[in-house]
Amino acid sequence: MPVPASLAVTDFGAIPGGHSDAAPAVGAALQSAASLEGPVVLRFPPGDYHLWPEAAPRRELYVSNTVGDDPRYRDKTIALLVEAMDDLVISGEGARLILHGIQTTFAVIDSRRVRIDGLEFDFAVPTVVDATVVEAGVAAGWPFRVIRVPETTLFSVEGRSIRWHGEVLGSGAVAWEGRDSLEYTQIHDPFSGRTRRGPNPLFENVRSIEAVGHREIRIDYDHGEEPADLGLVYEMRLTTRDHPGALVLDSSGVTLSGLRFRFLHGFGVVAQGSRDVAIESCEFRTPPGSGRHTAGFADFVQFSGCSGRAVVRDCLFDGPHDDPVNVHGTYLRVGGQPDRRTLELEYAHGETAGLPQFSPGDEIEIVNRETLQAIAWATVEGVQQPSGRDHTRPLRSITLTCGSDLPGDLADWTAVENVTRTPAVHIARNVFRNVPTRGVLVTTRRQVLIEENRFERPGMAGVYVSCDAGEWWESGPVRDLTVRGNEFVEPGGPAVFVDPRIARADSAHPVHHGVAVEGNRFVLGEVPALDATSTQGIRFRDNSIVRSGPEGWDVVLRACSDADIEHDVGELPLRIAEIR
Structure with missing residues (x-):
């Protein structure tokens, strides 16, 4: 093994602890590293680099x-x-x-x-404003709050409004700006350790706003009850x-x-x-x-x-x-079929387009969008698609040529997944906290092992398995998923939620297969440890369940077949709901 060449960004003018722009020096160091043959180590000596x-x-x-x-x-x-x-x-x-x-x-x-x-x-x-309510009450008949923002938050009070903004750049423009509650808010409660999405009352019925103290802002209201959100943090951002x-x-x-x-x-x-x-x-x-x-x-x-x-x-x-971790593929809608070997595909979700999806030799699966059942498989022979690096080609469409004949009339009701570009997944020994949504989302047909993680009060499920060809278009089915040795503490939804997005579940035609939930510890309110739909071959064994709230179903199965469910947890029988 050759000895790596060694470079440091300080060799190119970067000054640790300085306040000048280190970007030119860092760029030069990377260019130099790229010019060397063999392995290279590029070091950043300790210190701050702007x-x-x-x-x-x-x-x-x-x-x-x-x-x-x-x-x-x-x-x-x-x-x-x-x-x-x-x-x-x-x-x-x-x-x-x-x-x-x-x-x-x-x-x-x-x-x-x-x-x-x-x-x-x-x-x-940062482009998120974290505003903590540090004082709240009623003064002279008017409700008020005092909010505190971090040192890194820039703002100006303008009448009865606050303008949040980024830094002034070399062009003279600010990096970003917005007013009051911006476009999205979630609420963090440091005392309960929960974070949730919700409405923002900070800028409703405002009578006056003034900056008080160093990083504090007083907001008075022209009517309303005494605020009851002392200590909560309103996390506000653009979208x-x-x-x-x-x-x-x-x-x-x-x-x-x-x-x-x-x-x-x-x-x-x-x-x-x-x-x-x-x-x-x-x-x-x-x-x-x-x-x-x-x-x-x-x-x-x-x-x-x-x-x-x-x-x-x-x-x-x-x-x-x-979501902290999300693993998925992308379903593309079949918009046209010029002949039995050619498909015209479309990006259907507004937030994803312009990236290539296929290479010759890749295997594809064509599914019914409503049931997610496979209709046909094929090998990619040729493809016309965007490059992901420029806009010289259409960014929302892909033309795929297959190596064998396909069924006819596939347009408008089917979707295509590249099953070659699907990973095996190992998620282990992580901690998830202050999460408003799910902890882990995973939709891949290769082996998935989720083990020895701790999920602390996520707003929704701890582990979420979806697959849909109508909303987010995130593919595909799971075939071998093991969730073992994890701790789920008071999730806001089912701890493990297997939820394919289909019009109607049919146990004879499952979407997901081979889900094992074994050796986990669940501390739950009234949500189930496992809620699964259209899944074949579920195993639920050697888990412990502690209830911190009203008892609910421990396991909910909807149109699931060949399930192997351990019926006792300690000395108590498992509460199982089976919905056909």
């Missing part, structure tokens, strides 16, 4: 579940770009990269055997996912290890069209003592159209605005 967008590389990219083909957001600004590089280690224990403006923290594109290790990423001005938080695109053998994500703007760490990606010992959490509670603008981690193995282990996920 990265501004003006000198950062930009690429036209189309990323799953973001802004689709909206031309306003074609170009992505990338603070740390690894492109067409093999055998690279980026090491940075003790180094903190502080991003300014709107950027993707890093992207690994068209690369192999890349490891990013030890870095901490944060934003100078456009204009950038991926980080991106692993069309790459293989990528490992993200020991990283600390203090804030991710946009859509989390997205692995797209990649093979063998591992995320290990990473921390997704705001800096302790910062007054911030939101570490992610949306999801934390998403695998879309990947293959090989997708691994997430020994991580902490704390404070996203959507």
